[in-house]
Amino acid sequence: MTSQQENQDPNLSPDSVPTQAERERYAELVDLVQKYRAAYYNEDAPLVSDAEFDLLYSELEKLEALHPELVTNDSPTQTVGGEASVAFAAVEHLARMYSLEDVFSLAELEAWLRRAAGSVEKQHGTAPQWLTELKIDGLAVNLLYRDGVLVRAATRGDGTTGEDITHNVATIKDIPQRLHGSNFPAEVEIRGEVFIASKDFAVLNEQMVAAGKAPFANPRNSAAGSLRQKDPAVTARRPLSMFVHGIGARQGLHTETQSGTYELLKSWGLPISPYYKVLDTLPEVMDFIASYGEHRHDLIHEIDGIVVKVDDLATQRELGHTSRVPRWSVAYKYPPEEVNTKLLDIQVQVGRTGRVTPFGIMEPVKVAGSEVSRATLHNQDVVKAKGVMIGDIVVLRKAGDVIPEIVGPVMALRELQDPPVREFIMPTHCPSCGTELAPAKEGDIDIRCPNAKSCPIQLTERVAHLAGRGGFDIEALGYEAAAALTTGPGPDPADNGGLIAPAGPGPMKSEAQVFDIAQLDLSGVVVWREVRSKGEGTGRFQQVPYFYTKPTAKKPSVPTKTTQKLFEELEKAKAAPLWRVLVALSIRHVGPTASRALATRYGTMAALRQALLAPDAREHLANVDGVGSIIADALIEWFAVDWHLEIVDAWAGAGVLMADAVDESTPRTLEGLTIVVTGTLPNFSRDEAKEAIITRGGKASGSVSKNTSYVVAGENAGTKLDKAESLGLKVLDEDGFVRLLAEGPEPELETETDMEEDA
Template sequence: MNPAEEVPAVEGATAPGPGGAAVEPPSTPFTQVRERYAELVELITKYRAAYYNDDAPLVSDAEFDVLYSELEQLEALHPELVTNDSPTQVVGGDVSVAFAAVDHLARMYSLEDVFSLEELEAWLLKAAASVEKQHGTPPKWLTELKIDGLAVNLLYRDGVLVRAATRGDGTTGEDITHNVATIKDIPQRLHGSGFPSEVEIRGEVFIASKDFTALNEQMVAAGKAPYANPRNTAAGSLRQKDPAETAKRPLRMYVHGIGAREGLETATQSETYAQLKDWGMPTSPYFKVLDTLAEVLEFIAHYGEHRHDLIHEIDGIVVKVDDLATQRALGNTSRVPRWSVAYKYPPEEVHTKLLDIRVNVGRTGRVTPYAVMTPVKVAGSTVEMATLHNQDVVKAKGVLIGDTVVLRKAGDVIPEIVGPVVALRTGEEREFVMPTHCPSCGTELAPAKEGDIDIRCPNARSCPAQLTERVAHLAGRGGFDIEALGYEAAAALTNGPGPDPAENGGAIAPAGPGPLVSEAEVFNIAQLDLSGVLVWREIRSKGEGTGRFQQVPYFYTKATAKKPSVPTKTTEKLFEELEKAKSQPLWRVLVALSIRHVGPTASRALATAFGSMDGIRAASEEALANVDGVGPIIAEALIEWFGVDWHRDIVDAWAAAGVRMQDEVDESTPRTLEGLTIVVTGTLPNFSRDEAKEAIITRGGKASGSVSKNTSYVVAGENAGTKLDKAESLGLKVLDEDGFVQLLAEGPAGEPAEGPAGP
C-alpha cells in the first residue's frame, strides 16, 4: 500500500445523510495538512517550471523559498505524504521540448539552502563533526559567491568542447551547444595538456551587472521594455533558437566544479580550480579556502556589505568541503550533496501588487510619477512606494496599474520597480496616463524647455505642492536642520486638508493653501494662527488601521471641556528651533533657498569665496563660475535665481527676521590645508560628515566625495567601504581620526613620522 494512503478511512470519505444523500464530514486537522501539502506541491511545481523552463518567474526567489521551506517542514512532520515526484525529491526543472535532451555523464545536484546564520552554523558544525569522526581532522571550507545565473554543464573530449547542456532535472538537460559556443569566455579547446579524455566542467552563465545596465539602456533607447533581471535574461539568451541572437547578449561564465572526472589528479576543490584556470577556463576571483567557522562568517559579512561592488549579481554564499576524498565520503542525498551548503542573503527582490501610479510635484516643479504598492518587506525594510522618474520610464518598464511587479531594493538604495510579471495579468490592468495639469494648483504642465523629458508645473511661486517641498527642504539636515519641521509639518503649514482619504483610495490629497503662503515667512511661523490647522489621521483599532479617517489639529492640542486648545510640545520645540536656525552658517542658508544645482558642496565654496549673501548677489557670472567647485552651470543658475523678484524677497525677509547672512571670519583658524584635496569616508566618532567637511574647507582644503589619484588624503572611519579600498589600491595616504585632527592642526608637516594609518 502507498504510505500516503495509510490514513483513517473516515478522512476524505462521505457518509449517508438524510434520505441517503452524501454529506461531507467536518474537516480534520490531517485533511487540512494534506490539502495544504497538495497545494504547495502544485504551486512549487508550477513556479519551478516557469523559472527553469520559461525563464519567466511568477514569484520572487524569496517567496519561492518561503513556500519551499513550508513544504520541507510539512514533509518532516508527515513523512507519509512524501512521494518520489515531490519537489523536494527532484532537481531543477524539466527539459524543454524546444531543445534536444541529453544525459549528463554524472548527475548535477542542487544545493541545500539555509536562510539564517544560525542555520548555517548548525550545518557547518554538524558537517565538521562528521568529517572529524571519519578523518580525525577538521575540514577546510572552500567559500565562494553564489552567482545568480544559469547552471551549465560543458563536456570536453580530448580537450575539445563537444557539448553544452543545461542542468534540467539533474540527470537530463537541454542541448545548448551552439548557443554556448558564442560565449567568448568559454574556450572551444582546453589549453595545455594533462586533461582527461572525457571531462564535464560545470559553472554558471551570467550577465555582468554593468553589461546588464548597458543592455537595458539600449532597450529603453529603442523604445522597448527593459529586461527584468540578469539571471532570467541570461537564461533566455541561452534558449534562443538562433545562436546569432544569443551572440548579441553579453553572456559570461565562471566554472566552479567538475562532473565526470576520471583521470583528473587533484586532491581538493581549490586545486581543481587552479587546474581549470590553467586549462583556460574562466574561474571566479571571489573564493577563499578558510579554516574556521568564524572566517566563513566574516567572508559572508564582507560580501553582504560589498555585494553591489562585484562583477555579477549574487544571492548568497556557497560553502564546500575542500577535500575531494572527504566530499566523496560524505556523499549525496537524492537531491543535494552532503558536503556543500548555500547561505542565502535576505531578499532584495520581491513581488508585490502595483495598486496605483500617482504623481508628486517637487520643489522645482518637476512632476514625477511614483508607484503605490501593497506593502512588502525587502532588504530589511517595508516598502510601499517607489519612484518611476517620468512618463517615459513608466512606458519603458511596461508596467500597468494592477500588475504584479518585481520590486528591487539594494541595501539603502531607493526601491525600484524592475518590471511586470506579465504571466500573472488578468486583463483588468490599466495604463497610466500622465496628467496634463498640476494636481496641486491646476496649472497646465509643460517641459521647462523644448526637448526636456520631464514636465513641470510653472507656477513656482504659488503652487502649494512646490511650497511644501521647498519648506521641507529648507528645514532638512543640509539646510537649516530644523528637526521639528519635517515633511508632515511642512505639508500641514502649506496645504489645507483635502478630501477624506477613505474616498480617495487611502491617498491623502492636500488642498492648499495653508496658513504659510511663502517660505519668506517661515521665520514668522510663531505669529501665524496655527490653531485651526487640521490633518487627516487614520482611525486605528487594536493597533491596526481601519480604513476610516478623521480630522485632528496638528499644531495645537484638542480642546476639551476642562482644557483649552494650546500649542503642543512639538510646536513649542519648533518655535525654539526656528530661533536657533537663524544663526546657522551662510552655506546652509544658500542650500535652504532651493536654487537649482546649488547643493552643500557648491554652497560651502561660495560662502568661503564671498563671505556674505550680499557678496554673492553682487558677483558677476564670471566671478561665480571661477570659484572652485562652482563652474558655469551653477553660476548661471545663481544669476537666474537672484533675477526673480520674489526670490530676492525671501532673502530680504529672512534677513529682516534675523537670519545670519554673513559668516564671521575666524582669523585664528590656520589655512593648514591650502591646496589639498581630502576625502572623508566612514563614521568618525567626533565629527559628523558636515563637520568634517567644514573643518577641511575653513582651513583652505577641498572636501571631495570621490577618491582619485589627485586625492591628497583619505580619512577613514568605521565602515569605510569601497572608498578606502580604492585609496589603498591607488597607494594614497590614509588617516584615522587622530591623524585627521593632527592634519587639521598642523597640515602635511604634522603627518606622523611612520606614515598615516588606516582604521
C-alpha cells in the first residue's frame, strides 16, 4: 500500500472538509480493519476473505488521501500486521519488518513499476533489474542467528515487536539450527515465510476428518496455528516448511543484490524458493505473472500474488521506505480465490452409482473468474466435520480453479444471522425415486440409493458419464441432453429456486438403448429455457423442444443440427476401443487406468466375460497390473447382475465392437516398466501417452515412487518432477520418450564391480 501522497486519487480534492458521514465512515473503517487484522494475525481465524479486507483497506486509504487531517499515528494504514500475542513472550526485532504495498490490477502494477523505474533512471541513468518471485500464502517469521547458530525465532507481529516462537520453529526440518560453512556475520536476521505444502495440507485435513476433528480452512491458517502451539510436540507433528526471502539486521554482511543474497543464504543451508527470476523489462514481469497465474495450483505451496523487488541493494537503500512499506518492492495480488457468501440451503444429489452427496446452495458469488452458486460437501460426515449450518456465512474457494468447495463457516458471524442458522439433516429416502437410502456395505461412510436400475437420476448420471471424455466421448450428448432423454422436465425453475428437479421418466428407460436413440420418439422431449429480453435473463422460464426444431406454419418440426450430429457421433462411437466401453459401463472403481489394463490383458469383452466365469476369477483379475482385489470384486459383482449384462448385449447387438484389434507390429518394448507422464507434451495428449505405454506392455502410473522406472516430463511438470529428481529416477523429455517407446530401455553398462563378481 502506498503513502498518503502517493495514493491520492486525482479525481479527489484533498482540500475539502470531511462531512459528518465521512467521519463516521472513517471511524467505522478503522474499527473494522483493526478487528479483522487482529483476527487474521493474532487469532489465525479470519472473519472475512482477503478480497473483502482489501476492499475495506482500499476505501480507508482513499478517505485518508481525500482528508489527511483524519489520519492518526495509530491508523491501520500507518502500522504493520497485528500485535504480539500475550500467549508468547514479546521480542523486538533488530530491524523493522515492513509490510508490502499491494496492487490489485496489472494497470496499477505497471504504473508502480514505471514510477519506481523512473526514479532509479533519474538517479543512475539506467533502468533497474527486477527480482520477481511468488508471494507465499504463509506466516512471516524472523530468524536470528549469532555466529551461525539459531538463537531466536519470532513472528512479524506489528513489524517492531513479534512473538517468540523459537521452540516451535526448532521442530521445522527445513530450518537449520546451525548454518553451513563458516565466516558468518556476528549477527544476522533472516526473514522468510513458513507454510504447509499443498499436498501435505490435503493429507493433514484427511487425518483431521478421520479423527473426527474439523479440517483446517486453508494452509495459511494451519501453518499459523501450528506455529502458535504451546506444546512444540504438536508443532513437530505438522508438516511445516519454510522459504527465506530476505535479511533484516546484518552485522558484517555485505552483498550487492537481492538475488546474490538468496544464493548466499542457500549456501548456508537455508531453504530458498525455486520460483524467482531476475528480469530486465516490464513485459518480462507481466509474462512471469501470467505464467504463474495459469499454473498457480501446480506449485509446492499456495500463493496469492507476485512480489517484485528492485534487485540492487544499494538502490533499495536509496529508495527507502514509507512509514510502513518499502518503496523498492510491490506485491501484485491475483483475483481472489476465496470469498465469503451465504449458505442458503444444503440439498443432496444422487450419482451414477447411487451415492448420495450433499451440496450447498449459496448466494451467487464470483470466485476465480466465474460465478458460483453450488459446491459439493461430499458426505454427511464432512458436513459435520466442517461445522457448516444452513444460513451460515461460509468461506468458498475453487480447488484447482475448477471445483467449488465450501471450506467452513465464519463462526464469528453465526450469531448475527437472521433467520437463525439450522442444522442439515441427511435424508433417509432418495429424492429422485423415494427408495430408502443405506450404505452399500457395512462400515461405508457414504449412503446410496439401491434402486440402481429404475432410479431416474442415476440413469441420467450414467448416460452423461458414458458419453463423457473418459467413455465414448460423444460431444453432442452432454448432461442436459442426458437429462432430457431420461428424466424429462421438472417443475418450473422459477418456482423451484432456479433448480430443475427430475419429474418422471423420459423416452430412454435404460442406457442399453443409447445406441438406438435415433429410433426413440424425441419429438416431444422438452427442456426449460429462461426467457431472455435484449440478451438479459428475465427470471421467467418456458418449455422448448430439445431434440427437434419448433414447428411453424411453414416448416414442420425436424431434428436439429445438434441432434443429427448426435446420431453421427453415436455411429462413430461403435468403433471405440474396449477400454472406453468398460469405462462407459459405470462399474464402481473401474476408471480409465483399470480399463486400459483389462483391455490390454483380455483384448475382447468376450474374453473378459469368460475369465469372470472361472473358479479363480478373483485371483486372476487381482493379479492384472493396475487392477487389484477391490476392482476385481467390483467387476465380479457387476457382471453377476442380469440387467447389467443386458446393457452389454444390447450394445453388442447395436454394433459396438467391444474388441481391440491386435497390432502385432507394435513391439512390447516396455514390458515390466512403470512410467509416469507429467506436464504437457507437444505431440501426446495424456490419454495418448498412456495408450502408447500400455500397448507396449508397460504400466502407466499416476504417482512417482522408488519403483518408477522412468518419468516423462513435459512443460509445467510440477511436484512429480521434483520428487523424481529427489529419488534419482531417470527423467526423459518427449524425444527420449519416443525413443523409449521404439527401442525400449538402454542396456545397463556393466561396472567393474559387476565384472569382478561375474569372474
